[in-house]
Amino acid sequence: MLITPNRNDLNKIVILNPKGGCGKTTLATNLASYYAARGGPVPAVMDCDQQGSTMRWLEKRPCSRPPIHGIAAYKNSMQATRSWQLRVPNETTSLIVDSAASLSHDDLREITRDATSILVPVLPSAIDIHAASHCIADLLLVAKIDRRDRKLAVVANRTRRNTKSFEKLMSFLDTLGIPVIAVMRDSQNFVHAAEEGIGVCDMPLHRAKQDIEQLELIIKWLDDWENRRHHAMPTGTYPEPNAANVTVLHKSQFGSSSN
Ligand SMILES: Nc1ncnc2c1ncn2[C@@H]1O[C@H](COP(=O)(O)OP(=O)(O)OP(=O)(O)O)[C@@H](O)[C@H]1O
Numbered sequence: 620m621l622i623t624p625n626r627n628d629l630n631k632i633v634i635l636n637p638k639g640g641c642g643k644t645t646l647a648t649n650l651a652s653y654y655a656a657r658g659g660p661v662p663a664v665m666d667c668d669q670q671g672s673t674m675r676w677l678e679k680r681p682c683s684r685p686p687i688h689g690i691a692a693y694k695n696s697m698q699a700t701r702s703w704q705l706r707v708p709n710e711t712t713s714l715i716v717d718s719a720a721s722l723s724h725d726d727l728r729e730i731t732r733d734a735t736s737i738l739v740p741v742l743p744s745a746i747d748i749h750a751a752s753h754c755i756a757d758l759l760l761v762a763k764i765d766r767r768d769r770k771l772a773v774v775a776n777r778t779r780r781n782t783k784s785f786e787k788l789m790s791f792l793d794t795l796g797i798p799v800i801a802v803m804r805d806s807q808n809f810v811h812a813a814e815e816g817i818g819v820c821d822m823p824l825h826r827a828k829q830d831i832e833q834l835e836l837i838i839k840w841l842d843d844w845e846n847r848r849h850h851a852m853p854t855g856t857y858p859e860p861n862a863a864n865v866t867v868l869h870k871s872q873f874g875s876s877s878n
């Protein structure tokens with residue numbers, strides 16, 4: 620079981636999408652680097668994926684960079700209690716949770732239980748958009764995330780704007796009332812940053828300006844978490860989601876084998 624503190628001053632940012640390779644770890648490590656570089660309380664990353672990519676990235680992080688607290692939630696330690704292993708430093712105000720691909724329904728409920736922000740990175744291919752629509756349906760129907768709470772947002776990743784699949788993704792999410800808060804381009808900066816234990820915000824501005832600008836849009840949305848929490852949308856903003864209307868909506872947008 621995943622235990623995370625129920626603290627009023629902690630933005631628990633959960634990054635999930637059961638589709639492998641959509642950019643969960645990339646987003647987690649870049650957000651953590653940004654919070655660290657900005658100064659203030661040391662951010663924490665919790666790696667829930669057996670692959671341990673976020674923890675490996677953290678091991679590579681140069682000592683000269685501002686610290687990030689790492690929590691290897693995927694490990695089962697015999698030496699420590701689960702709550703000790705998963706403890707988040709008291710001073711931390713941003714906890715970024717990197718999840719595994721293919722979560723069970725129970726895992727999904729558990730990992731989102733006290734989340735204050737949920738980010739779903741989506742790649743623009745038909746297969747990925749299809750998988751993302753299932754992921755969003757599960758978040759609404761299984762994890763019972765209420766869109767009026769404004770906790771949920773999508774980040775389009777490795778995207779070329781003005782493509783047909785990008786437009787379909789946008790209109791599908793628009794109909795569901797889920798904001799797309801940033802569009803990250805396909806950029807080798809993310810690959811190099813991952814190799815070096817840093818984020819794009821640690822790279823020279825002339826090289827990573829476009830990537831940092833999109834990252835800042837995500838940070839801006841995340842920074843607004845308390846405002847979002849206290850100003851939920853009024854009842855009746857959206858029809859109640861149910862399996863039928865999410866599936867029908869999905870089919871009407873994409874058909875059964877769209878591109
Ligand atoms: N915007 C991007 N531009 C270029 N490469 C990217 C971008 N986003 C992610 N990548 C690369 O794509 C690969 C998969 O990304 P990442 O590991 O973040 O996905 P993931 O969702 O965490 O995968 P998994 O489900 O296996 O954990 C990595 O090699 C990463 O460097």
Ligand SMILES: [Mg+2]
Nearest residue numbers: 643644668672
């Ligand atoms: Mg990953």
